[in-house]
Amino acid sequence: MADGLHIVGWPLLLGMLVGPRGHAAAPRWVLRVGLAVLHACAAAIVVYAVLALLRTSATEWVESGVAAIARYWVAGGNVYPPAALLGKYGVFPYGPVLFQVVGGIYAVSGHSARAVRVAYDCLTLATYLLLYRMLRRGQVGARASALAVEIFAVVVGIMGFMVKADIMLIFIAVLACRLVSSGRGQIVVGAGLAVLGGLALAIKIHGIFYILPAAVECLAMRPTRMVGKTAAAGTVALAVAAAPFLLPGTSFQNYVFILRTASHDGLLFGIFVSNVMFIAMCAAGVHLLTASQMRDAAYRRLMLSVLVAGFFVSVFAAKAEAGPHHLIPLLPYLCLPLARGLGQAFDARRAVLLVLFLVSFQPVTSVMADIAIMLAHWRGVSPVI
Numbered sequence: 579m580a581d582g583l584h585i586v587g588w589p590l591l592l593g594m595l596v597g598p599r600g601h602a603a604a605p606r607w608v609l610r611v612g613l614a615v616l617h618a619c620a621a622a623i624v625v626y627a628v629l630a631l632l633r634t635s636a637t638e639w640v641e642s643g644v645a646a647i648a649r650y651w652v653a654g655g656n657v658y659p660p661a662a663l664l665g666k667y668g669v670f671p672y673g674p675v676l677f678q679v680v681g682g683i684y685a686v687s688g689h690s691a692r693a694v695r696v697a698y699d700c701l702t703l704a705t706y707l708l709l710y711r712m713l714r715r716g717q718v719g720a721r722a723s724a725l726a727v728e729i730f731a732v733v734v735g736i737m738g739f740m741v742k743a744d745i746m747l748i749f750i751a752v753l754a755c756r757l758v759s760s761g762r763g764q765i766v767v768g769a770g771l772a773v774l775g776g777l778a779l780a781i782k783i784h785g786i787f788y789i790l791p792a793a794v795e796c797l798a799m800r801p802t803r804m805v806g807k808t809a810a811a812g813t814v815a816l817a818v819a820a821a822p823f824l825l826p827g828t829s830f831q832n833y834v835f836i837l838r839t840a841s842h843d844g845l846l847f848g849i850f851v852s853n854v855m856f857i858a859m860c861a862a863g864v865h866l867l868t869a870s871q872m873r874d875a876a877y878r879r880l881m882l883s884v885l886v887a888g889f890f891v892s893v894f895a896a897k898a899e900a901g902p903h904h905l906i907p908l909l910p911y912l913c914l915p916l917a918r919g920l921g922q923a924f925d926a927r928r929a930v931l932l933v934l935f936l937v938s939f940q941p942v943t944s945v946m947a948d949i950a951i952m953l954a955h956w957r958g959v960s961p962v963i
Contacts, residue, residue, distance in 0.1 A: 776818025
Protein backbone atom coordinates (compact mmCIF):
# COMPACT_ATOMS: atom_id res chain seq x y z
CA MET A 579 0.00 0.00 0.00
CA ALA A 580 1.08 3.62 -0.39
CA ASP A 581 3.68 4.54 2.17
CA GLY A 582 6.62 6.83 2.83
CA LEU A 583 8.73 5.20 0.12
CA HIS A 584 7.15 7.49 -2.47
CA ILE A 585 8.96 10.45 -0.87
CA VAL A 586 12.26 8.84 -1.88
CA GLY A 587 11.18 6.94 -4.98
CA TRP A 588 9.59 9.76 -6.94
CA PRO A 589 12.43 12.34 -6.77
CA LEU A 590 15.03 9.62 -7.44
CA LEU A 591 13.32 8.33 -10.57
CA LEU A 592 12.24 11.77 -11.72
CA GLY A 593 15.92 12.61 -11.72
CA MET A 594 16.42 9.89 -14.32
CA LEU A 595 13.87 11.61 -16.50
CA VAL A 596 14.97 15.24 -16.22
CA GLY A 597 18.70 14.65 -15.83
CA PRO A 598 21.33 16.42 -17.96
CA ARG A 599 21.09 13.83 -20.74
CA GLY A 600 17.29 13.89 -20.91
CA HIS A 601 14.87 11.00 -20.69
CA ALA A 602 16.68 9.03 -23.40
CA ALA A 603 19.45 8.37 -20.88
CA ALA A 604 17.38 5.61 -19.27
CA PRO A 605 18.32 2.28 -20.90
CA ARG A 606 15.72 -0.03 -22.46
CA TRP A 607 16.36 -2.74 -19.88
CA VAL A 608 14.68 -0.52 -17.29
CA LEU A 609 11.40 -1.16 -19.12
CA ARG A 610 11.88 -4.91 -18.91
CA VAL A 611 12.70 -4.68 -15.21
CA GLY A 612 9.68 -2.45 -14.63
CA LEU A 613 7.36 -4.88 -16.39
CA ALA A 614 8.82 -7.81 -14.44
CA VAL A 615 8.29 -6.01 -11.13
CA LEU A 616 4.78 -5.01 -12.21
CA HIS A 617 3.79 -8.59 -12.97
CA ALA A 618 5.44 -9.85 -9.78
CA CYS A 619 3.49 -7.36 -7.67
CA ALA A 620 0.24 -8.25 -9.45
CA ALA A 621 0.88 -11.97 -8.94
CA ALA A 622 1.61 -11.44 -5.24
CA ILE A 623 -1.64 -9.50 -4.83
CA VAL A 624 -3.57 -12.34 -6.49
CA VAL A 625 -1.96 -14.82 -4.10
CA TYR A 626 -2.98 -12.64 -1.17
CA ALA A 627 -6.56 -12.39 -2.47
CA VAL A 628 -6.81 -16.18 -2.77
CA LEU A 629 -5.41 -16.75 0.72
CA ALA A 630 -7.75 -14.12 2.17
CA LEU A 631 -10.68 -15.88 0.51
CA LEU A 632 -9.68 -19.23 1.98
CA ARG A 633 -9.51 -18.04 5.55
CA THR A 634 -12.70 -17.52 7.53
CA SER A 635 -11.63 -14.60 9.71
CA ALA A 636 -10.77 -10.96 9.06
CA THR A 637 -7.30 -10.09 7.75
CA GLU A 638 -6.82 -6.96 9.86
CA TRP A 639 -8.41 -4.89 12.62
CA VAL A 640 -10.62 -2.61 10.49
CA GLU A 641 -12.21 -5.64 8.84
CA SER A 642 -12.83 -7.16 12.28
CA GLY A 643 -14.46 -3.96 13.55
CA VAL A 644 -16.67 -3.54 10.50
CA ALA A 645 -17.78 -7.19 10.72
CA ALA A 646 -18.57 -6.90 14.44
CA ILE A 647 -20.67 -3.76 14.01
CA ALA A 648 -22.47 -5.20 10.97
CA ARG A 649 -23.41 -8.31 12.96
CA TYR A 650 -24.51 -6.14 15.88
CA TRP A 651 -26.79 -4.16 13.55
CA VAL A 652 -28.29 -7.30 11.99
CA ALA A 653 -28.98 -8.63 15.49
CA GLY A 654 -31.09 -5.56 16.24
CA GLY A 655 -28.46 -3.12 17.49
CA ASN A 656 -27.49 0.28 16.10
CA VAL A 657 -25.04 0.86 13.26
CA TYR A 658 -23.39 3.32 15.66
CA PRO A 659 -23.25 1.66 19.09
CA PRO A 660 -23.85 3.90 22.11
CA ALA A 661 -20.94 5.36 24.06
CA ALA A 662 -21.09 2.58 26.65
CA LEU A 663 -20.24 -0.01 23.94
CA LEU A 664 -17.46 1.86 22.16
CA GLY A 665 -14.87 -0.02 24.18
CA LYS A 666 -16.18 -3.25 22.68
CA TYR A 667 -16.89 -2.18 19.10
CA GLY A 668 -14.42 0.67 18.63
CA VAL A 669 -14.74 4.04 16.90
CA PHE A 670 -15.16 3.73 13.14
CA PRO A 671 -16.12 7.08 11.59
CA TYR A 672 -17.59 5.59 8.41
CA GLY A 673 -20.98 6.36 6.95
CA PRO A 674 -23.80 3.85 7.45
CA VAL A 675 -23.67 2.33 3.95
CA LEU A 676 -20.51 0.31 4.68
CA PHE A 677 -22.01 -1.41 7.72
CA GLN A 678 -25.42 -1.83 6.09
CA VAL A 679 -23.99 -3.48 2.97
CA VAL A 680 -21.84 -5.87 4.99
CA GLY A 681 -24.73 -6.50 7.38
CA GLY A 682 -27.10 -7.15 4.49
CA ILE A 683 -24.77 -9.78 3.06
CA TYR A 684 -24.50 -11.39 6.47
CA ALA A 685 -28.29 -11.45 6.77
CA VAL A 686 -28.90 -13.21 3.44
CA SER A 687 -25.92 -15.60 3.67
CA GLY A 688 -26.40 -16.94 7.19
CA HIS A 689 -23.58 -14.80 8.64
CA SER A 690 -21.01 -16.15 6.18
CA ALA A 691 -17.76 -14.18 6.30
CA ARG A 692 -16.70 -15.85 3.05
CA ALA A 693 -19.83 -14.59 1.30
CA VAL A 694 -18.92 -11.04 2.30
CA ARG A 695 -15.40 -11.44 0.95
CA VAL A 696 -16.64 -12.99 -2.30
CA ALA A 697 -18.98 -10.03 -2.77
CA TYR A 698 -16.20 -7.52 -2.21
CA ASP A 699 -13.79 -9.45 -4.45
CA CYS A 700 -16.42 -9.37 -7.20
CA LEU A 701 -16.76 -5.60 -6.66
CA THR A 702 -12.99 -5.21 -7.06
CA LEU A 703 -12.89 -7.25 -10.26
CA ALA A 704 -15.89 -5.32 -11.61
CA THR A 705 -14.06 -2.07 -10.84
CA TYR A 706 -10.99 -3.10 -12.84
CA LEU A 707 -13.10 -4.43 -15.71
CA LEU A 708 -15.17 -1.23 -15.86
CA LEU A 709 -11.99 0.85 -15.83
CA TYR A 710 -10.57 -1.22 -18.70
CA ARG A 711 -13.76 -0.84 -20.74
CA MET A 712 -13.73 2.91 -20.12
CA LEU A 713 -10.15 3.20 -21.36
CA ARG A 714 -10.98 1.20 -24.47
CA ARG A 715 -13.95 3.48 -25.16
CA GLY A 716 -11.48 6.37 -24.89
CA GLN A 717 -9.78 5.03 -28.03
CA VAL A 718 -6.84 3.53 -26.15
CA GLY A 719 -5.34 0.28 -27.41
CA ALA A 720 -5.97 -2.99 -25.61
CA ARG A 721 -2.36 -3.42 -24.49
CA ALA A 722 -2.01 0.11 -23.12
CA SER A 723 -5.41 -0.12 -21.39
CA ALA A 724 -4.51 -3.43 -19.75
CA LEU A 725 -1.15 -2.04 -18.65
CA ALA A 726 -2.75 1.07 -17.14
CA VAL A 727 -5.29 -1.05 -15.24
CA GLU A 728 -2.54 -3.36 -13.99
CA ILE A 729 -0.51 -0.39 -12.74
CA PHE A 730 -3.60 1.01 -11.02
CA ALA A 731 -4.41 -2.38 -9.46
CA VAL A 732 -0.88 -2.66 -8.13
CA VAL A 733 -1.10 0.82 -6.60
CA VAL A 734 -4.41 -0.18 -4.96
CA GLY A 735 -2.67 -3.35 -3.79
CA ILE A 736 -4.19 -5.71 -1.26
CA MET A 737 -6.53 -2.94 -0.14
CA GLY A 738 -8.67 -3.88 -3.12
CA PHE A 739 -9.32 -7.28 -1.57
CA MET A 740 -10.23 -6.12 1.91
CA VAL A 741 -13.74 -5.67 3.28
CA LYS A 742 -13.41 -1.93 3.82
CA ALA A 743 -14.79 1.32 2.47
CA ASP A 744 -11.90 1.97 0.09
CA ILE A 745 -12.89 -0.31 -2.79
CA MET A 746 -16.48 0.98 -2.60
CA LEU A 747 -15.20 4.55 -3.05
CA ILE A 748 -12.86 3.48 -5.86
CA PHE A 749 -15.80 1.80 -7.64
CA ILE A 750 -17.87 4.97 -7.29
CA ALA A 751 -15.01 7.06 -8.71
CA VAL A 752 -14.68 4.72 -11.70
CA LEU A 753 -18.44 4.92 -12.25
CA ALA A 754 -18.16 8.72 -12.18
CA CYS A 755 -15.37 8.61 -14.78
CA ARG A 756 -17.43 6.31 -16.97
CA LEU A 757 -20.52 8.53 -16.64
CA VAL A 758 -18.68 11.70 -17.63
CA SER A 759 -17.10 9.99 -20.65
CA SER A 760 -20.37 8.35 -21.77
CA GLY A 761 -21.34 11.19 -24.09
CA ARG A 762 -24.74 11.66 -22.44
CA GLY A 763 -26.30 15.05 -21.79
CA GLN A 764 -25.42 17.28 -18.87
CA ILE A 765 -28.70 16.66 -17.02
CA VAL A 766 -28.29 12.87 -17.09
CA VAL A 767 -24.62 13.04 -16.15
CA GLY A 768 -25.27 15.59 -13.40
CA ALA A 769 -28.09 13.54 -11.89
CA GLY A 770 -25.95 10.41 -11.93
CA LEU A 771 -23.03 12.21 -10.31
CA ALA A 772 -25.34 13.63 -7.65
CA VAL A 773 -26.47 10.10 -6.73
CA LEU A 774 -22.88 8.81 -6.73
CA GLY A 775 -21.79 11.79 -4.62
CA GLY A 776 -24.52 11.06 -2.10
CA LEU A 777 -23.47 7.42 -1.87
CA ALA A 778 -19.82 8.43 -1.41
CA LEU A 779 -20.87 10.87 1.33
CA ALA A 780 -22.82 8.07 3.02
CA ILE A 781 -19.65 5.94 3.03
CA LYS A 782 -17.18 8.59 4.28
CA ILE A 783 -17.76 12.12 5.47
CA HIS A 784 -15.31 13.44 2.85
CA GLY A 785 -16.48 11.05 0.11
CA ILE A 786 -18.02 13.86 -1.94
CA PHE A 787 -14.53 15.06 -2.89
CA TYR A 788 -13.94 11.84 -4.84
CA ILE A 789 -16.63 13.04 -7.28
CA LEU A 790 -15.23 16.57 -7.63
CA PRO A 791 -13.13 16.01 -10.82
CA ALA A 792 -16.12 14.42 -12.57
CA ALA A 793 -18.43 17.20 -11.36
CA VAL A 794 -16.07 19.88 -12.71
CA GLU A 795 -16.06 18.19 -16.12
CA CYS A 796 -19.85 17.90 -16.04
CA LEU A 797 -20.27 21.64 -15.35
CA ALA A 798 -17.86 22.40 -18.19
CA MET A 799 -20.21 20.68 -20.67
CA ARG A 800 -22.51 23.70 -20.54
CA PRO A 801 -21.07 26.39 -18.22
CA THR A 802 -24.29 28.33 -17.65
CA ARG A 803 -26.34 28.72 -14.45
CA MET A 804 -23.60 26.87 -12.60
CA VAL A 805 -24.75 27.99 -9.14
CA GLY A 806 -28.27 26.68 -9.70
CA LYS A 807 -27.04 23.40 -11.16
CA THR A 808 -24.59 22.90 -8.29
CA ALA A 809 -27.30 23.65 -5.71
CA ALA A 810 -29.71 21.17 -7.33
CA ALA A 811 -27.08 18.44 -7.53
CA GLY A 812 -26.04 19.13 -3.94
CA THR A 813 -29.63 18.79 -2.76
CA VAL A 814 -29.97 15.42 -4.49
CA ALA A 815 -26.63 14.26 -3.05
CA LEU A 816 -27.66 15.22 0.48
CA ALA A 817 -30.99 13.40 0.07
CA VAL A 818 -29.21 10.24 -1.10
CA ALA A 819 -26.70 10.51 1.76
CA ALA A 820 -29.52 10.91 4.29
CA ALA A 821 -31.58 7.97 3.00
CA PRO A 822 -29.56 5.22 4.78
CA PHE A 823 -30.38 6.87 8.13
CA LEU A 824 -34.05 6.06 7.52
CA LEU A 825 -33.33 2.35 7.96
CA PRO A 826 -33.98 0.84 11.41
CA GLY A 827 -31.08 0.96 13.84
CA THR A 828 -29.25 3.81 12.13
CA SER A 829 -28.99 6.83 14.39
CA PHE A 830 -27.77 10.10 12.90
CA GLN A 831 -27.21 11.46 16.41
CA ASN A 832 -24.90 8.54 17.24
CA TYR A 833 -23.09 9.07 13.92
CA VAL A 834 -22.36 12.69 14.82
CA PHE A 835 -21.11 11.53 18.21
CA ILE A 836 -18.76 9.02 16.52
CA LEU A 837 -17.42 11.76 14.24
CA ARG A 838 -16.82 14.07 17.20
CA THR A 839 -15.07 11.29 19.13
CA ALA A 840 -12.82 10.51 16.17
CA SER A 841 -11.98 14.21 15.73
CA HIS A 842 -10.46 14.41 19.21
CA ASP A 843 -7.26 12.80 17.91
CA GLY A 844 -6.49 15.89 15.84
CA LEU A 845 -4.57 16.17 12.57
CA LEU A 846 -0.93 15.17 12.05
CA PHE A 847 1.08 17.55 9.87
CA GLY A 848 3.54 14.85 8.78
CA ILE A 849 0.76 12.64 7.41
CA PHE A 850 -0.81 15.67 5.70
CA VAL A 851 2.46 16.42 3.90
CA SER A 852 2.79 12.77 2.89
CA ASN A 853 -0.77 12.83 1.53
CA VAL A 854 -0.18 15.98 -0.51
CA MET A 855 3.08 14.61 -1.92
CA PHE A 856 1.37 11.40 -2.91
CA ILE A 857 -1.33 13.00 -5.07
CA ALA A 858 1.06 15.66 -6.40
CA MET A 859 3.63 13.10 -7.48
CA CYS A 860 0.98 10.86 -9.05
CA ALA A 861 -0.25 13.80 -11.12
CA ALA A 862 3.33 14.81 -11.94
CA GLY A 863 4.24 11.28 -13.06
CA VAL A 864 1.24 11.05 -15.37
CA HIS A 865 1.93 14.55 -16.70
CA LEU A 866 5.50 13.61 -17.61
CA LEU A 867 4.04 10.94 -19.85
CA THR A 868 1.31 13.13 -21.31
CA ALA A 869 2.75 16.66 -21.34
CA SER A 870 1.71 17.00 -24.98
CA GLN A 871 -1.93 17.11 -23.80
CA MET A 872 -1.31 20.32 -21.82
CA ARG A 873 -2.89 22.41 -24.58
CA ASP A 874 -6.18 20.58 -24.04
CA ALA A 875 -8.47 22.55 -21.70
CA ALA A 876 -10.15 19.34 -20.46
CA TYR A 877 -6.75 17.91 -19.51
CA ARG A 878 -5.84 21.06 -17.56
CA ARG A 879 -9.20 20.99 -15.76
CA LEU A 880 -8.70 17.34 -14.89
CA MET A 881 -5.26 17.83 -13.40
CA LEU A 882 -6.28 20.93 -11.44
CA SER A 883 -9.48 19.36 -10.08
CA VAL A 884 -7.64 16.18 -9.01
CA LEU A 885 -5.06 18.26 -7.15
CA VAL A 886 -7.73 20.44 -5.48
CA ALA A 887 -9.77 17.40 -4.44
CA GLY A 888 -6.57 15.72 -3.28
CA PHE A 889 -5.74 18.68 -1.06
CA PHE A 890 -9.09 18.51 0.74
CA VAL A 891 -8.94 14.73 1.12
CA SER A 892 -5.39 15.12 2.46
CA VAL A 893 -6.74 17.23 5.30
CA PHE A 894 -9.35 14.63 6.29
CA ALA A 895 -6.79 11.82 5.92
CA ALA A 896 -4.13 13.53 8.08
CA LYS A 897 -4.94 11.40 11.11
CA ALA A 898 -3.37 8.45 12.85
CA GLU A 899 -4.11 5.18 11.01
CA ALA A 900 -4.96 7.21 7.89
CA GLY A 901 -2.55 8.31 5.16
CA PRO A 902 -1.97 8.41 1.38
CA HIS A 903 -4.14 5.37 0.63
CA HIS A 904 -7.16 7.64 1.15
CA LEU A 905 -6.10 9.47 -2.03
CA ILE A 906 -6.29 6.34 -4.21
CA PRO A 907 -9.99 6.80 -5.14
CA LEU A 908 -8.87 9.91 -7.04
CA LEU A 909 -6.43 7.98 -9.23
CA PRO A 910 -9.00 6.54 -11.69
CA TYR A 911 -9.29 10.06 -13.11
CA LEU A 912 -5.61 9.89 -14.07
CA CYS A 913 -5.87 6.49 -15.74
CA LEU A 914 -7.10 7.75 -19.13
CA PRO A 915 -4.20 10.17 -19.70
CA LEU A 916 -1.89 7.49 -18.28
CA ALA A 917 -3.18 4.90 -20.75
CA ARG A 918 -2.91 7.33 -23.64
CA GLY A 919 0.69 8.03 -22.70
CA LEU A 920 1.43 4.32 -22.45
CA GLY A 921 -0.11 3.85 -25.89
CA GLN A 922 2.67 5.85 -27.47
CA ALA A 923 5.89 4.28 -28.76
CA PHE A 924 8.04 2.44 -26.22
CA ASP A 925 10.59 4.80 -24.77
CA ALA A 926 12.39 5.47 -21.53
CA ARG A 927 9.52 7.58 -20.18
CA ARG A 928 7.26 4.54 -20.03
CA ALA A 929 9.96 2.55 -18.28
CA VAL A 930 10.60 5.27 -15.74
CA LEU A 931 6.89 5.70 -15.03
CA LEU A 932 6.40 1.97 -14.47
CA VAL A 933 9.33 1.65 -12.09
CA LEU A 934 8.34 4.92 -10.44
CA PHE A 935 4.85 3.66 -9.63
CA LEU A 936 6.02 0.27 -8.49
CA VAL A 937 9.08 1.15 -6.44
CA SER A 938 7.31 4.07 -4.81
CA PHE A 939 3.89 2.68 -3.98
CA GLN A 940 3.69 -1.09 -3.88
CA PRO A 941 6.94 -2.90 -3.11
CA VAL A 942 6.42 -6.59 -3.75
CA THR A 943 8.12 -7.26 -0.41
CA SER A 944 5.25 -5.50 1.36
CA VAL A 945 2.69 -7.86 -0.17
CA MET A 946 4.89 -10.87 0.54
CA ALA A 947 5.11 -9.77 4.19
CA ASP A 948 1.31 -9.69 4.40
CA ILE A 949 1.16 -13.15 2.86
CA ALA A 950 3.72 -14.42 5.37
CA ILE A 951 1.67 -13.02 8.25
CA MET A 952 -1.47 -14.71 6.93
CA LEU A 953 0.28 -18.08 6.54
CA ALA A 954 1.78 -17.75 10.01
CA HIS A 955 -1.72 -17.07 11.38
CA TRP A 956 -2.86 -20.43 10.05
CA ARG A 957 0.15 -22.19 11.50
CA GLY A 958 -0.26 -20.52 14.85
CA VAL A 959 3.23 -18.94 14.90
CA SER A 960 4.53 -15.38 14.87
CA PRO A 961 6.48 -14.56 11.69
CA VAL A 962 9.76 -12.70 11.84
CA ILE A 963 9.64 -9.98 9.15
